[in-house]
Amino acid sequence: PGPAAAAAAVAYYPLAFILDTAQLAASPGWAAIESGRLSPEVAALALSVLAAVGHFAYRYLPDTRELPEAVRGRAVLGNRLLVGGATGALVLAIAPGIDGRPGHLRIDMLDVGQGDAILLTTPRGAQILVDTGPSGLRLARQLGAVMPHWDRTIELVLVSHPQEDHIGGLPALASRYRVRTVVTTGDRNDTRTAALAAAAVEERESVARAGDHFTVDGVHFTVLWPKEGTGGSLNDRSLVVLVEYDGVRLLLTGDSETPAQRALLAAGLEQVDILKVPHHGSRTSDPSFLALANGGLALISVGAGNPFGHPHPNTLAALEGATVVRTDADGRIRVDVESGRIRVRTER
Structure with a gap:
């Protein structure tokens, strides 16, 4: 409501200024001493x-x-x-x-722990969220750090597949933000989280298949996977989307695994500039698929100290030809694509 938003804005700006000033002042190593217990x-x-x-x-x-x-x-x-x-x-x-309009493509890989959530902001400020991570609270904190505080609209949510670490934050997102459209594979999962997520976006859901494409503010999206009738696990039916802007190619891969990856390679998938490494860097990826990032940037969304051993050493070895950035070590990752150039900033 208007009055509540106005009251929140009055409190937000001074508090944000105090917090930012305190963080800036505390950032030098000499600004604090260890007092011990x-x-x-x-x-x-x-x-x-x-x-x-x-x-x-x-x-x-x-x-x-x-x-x-x-x-x-x-x-x-x-x-x-x-x-x-x-x-x-x-x-x-x-x-x-x-303003909230970056004037170029901005990619924020959010630090949501062991899960995926990537916010794409188009040159004119439209937001496309790819997956929502495992926690609505953590997602809200991350979005609050990268979106203007007054912006409560997410134009599009792409859900790669209905597993907890990719849809756990979707019910809370739908209650906190105005979500206009949700694109999914149409798959369902027999879990409480999946049921809550499906109920939260039921009237806004659109099912995507390979060959679908759309453009938002000059950013072109092409759905590469799954094809109609694709079988296998939920991971293998993950939404794979190629994003192109200003000559730069970003590949969003969900939790796709070797069968889907080999099918995409056989269909002629070419090198990309930015690869969202599938399945948190697990060992379920084909090295030839990971080689698509050679000479480019590889982004890994993974939780610190996770019990699965992600990212796997074999995966990291296969990515030696790329620049690897990961949320467990680097925190939230920001990538700016402008005039064909890629700039990377990390939280840590």
């Missing part, structure tokens, strides 16, 4: 000393009434300059994010 008694004593010092300093503040008029005037001027500078810094901090 303190006992409750020592911590209480330290706080008592600080409280006593604060009380003494407050009690014996200088009497400004005795200051000359010129000194008081300079103090007032200094305060006004301080407030004005802080206001200007706040405006500079928030102004770049108000």
Whole structure:
């Protein structure tokens, strides 16, 4: 609602400025010291000393009434300059994010743990979310970090396949955001999470098959897989989509495995500039398929310390010809595609 959004905006900007300033100030290595573990008694004593010092300093503040008029005037001027500078810094901090249109293709591989969630933002600011990770709360936090706070619309969600680590955040997404269209393979999974996800987007679902294509703000999407009648596991029927913009090719692969990958290679799939490594880097990928990323960028969405051993050493070895970035080690990954060039930034 309008009043609630206005109230949230009033609180958001000052809090965001304070948080960003604190993070910036704390980022240098010398900005913090390791205090070690303190006992409750020592911590209480330290706080008592600080409280006593604060009380003494407050009690014996200088009497400004005795200051000359010129000194008081300079103090007032200094305060006004301080407030004005802080206001200007706040405006500079928030102004770049108000528009929300990057002017090029932006790709954010969100750090959602052991799962997949990738946000594509088109040059004019349309958002396409590819999978939603395992957790609605974690997805919301990640989206809040990369989307303008006032933007509550996701134009399109591509669901690669209905497994928990790819659809777990979909019910919460549908309740928090206005999701216009959801593209799926039409597959169903006999789990509670899958049932909740299907119910959340039932009226907005569109089933895709190989050969389907569409364009959003000059970003072209072509569905390569699955074909009509494709069998096998849910992983092997994962949605595989080729995204093309400004001469750069991005391949979204879901959890596709060797059978689907070999079929795509046999159909003539060529090199790509950016590869979303299938199935979190598990050993279920064909090395020849992974070689599509040689000379390019390989993105791996994987949870730190996951029990599956992802990414597998064999997969990493097959990706030696590519630049590999992964969420477990690098955090959230941002890729900007502009004028045919690829720029990569990582959270860590």
